[in-house]
Amino acid sequence: MKRGFAVVNKYANANLSLPSRSTEHAAGYDFQAAEDFILPSIWRMPFLKVLWQIRHNDVVTSESDEQASKIIKPLLVPTGIKAYMGDDEYLMIANRSSNPLKRGLILPNGVGIIDADYVDNPKNEGEIFIQMINFGLHDVTIKKGERIGQGIFMPFLVTDDDQKQIKKTRQGGFGSSGIN
Known part of the structure; x- marks a missing residue:
């Protein structure tokens, strides 16, 4: 098969639907x-406290800054799905148009890129996670089976001298190119 989706072993018995x-x-x-x-939602203490301090030209301590940063850190929503594709392709993960408009949910990186060698990597079997932040006023419960993003298979090009460059084999999972 040239490209498609499969359920990762962790969710083998979870009755998941493949992307369509x-x-x-x-x-x-x-x-x-x-x-x-x-x-x-990001609109909680201590994030609000730091915003107040910034607005009032108050000193923001490194501890307050660290706590606020944890609040606005994106979370990884599991899909239980892996994708396989040709060596000259990638899967672009994009937000659904209704997520920001109706629910205040965004992909903080704009789009995600799933490389062909991400599938079956030793760290997480190539499970695709969708990175999200909730800018809405209230926490959002995403239910199992709810559509949260979309994937588009795309070809890519390489430079003329790409074959001369030494490449490593991917070892890591999410956010890893295998290069330390």
């Missing part, structure tokens, strides 16, 4: 949450 396109001309395959997941 909703309409005949849709570019993206809809990804669903593998389990119920609470995505907390």
Whole structure:
């Protein structure tokens, strides 16, 4: 097979649906949450405290800054899905257009890139996670099976001298190119 999706072993018995396109001309395959997941709102203490301090030209301690940074850190919503594709392809993960508009959910990195060698990596079997932040006022509960993002298979090009460059074999999982 040239490209497609499979369920990772961790979710083998979870009755997950493989990503699919909703309409005949849709570019993206809809990804669903593998389990119920609470995505907390960023509008909580200590993030609000740091905003207040900045607004009032108050000193922001490194401890306050660190605590606030934890609040706005993106979370990884599991899909239980891995993707396989040709060596000259990648899977682009994009937000659903309704997420920011209706729910205040965004992908902080804009898009995610799943490389062909991410599948079956030793760290997490190539499970795709969708990185999200909730800018809404309230925590959002994402239910198992709820559509949370979309994946679009894309070809890519390399430079003329790419073959001369030494490449390493991917060892890591999410956010890893295998290069330390």
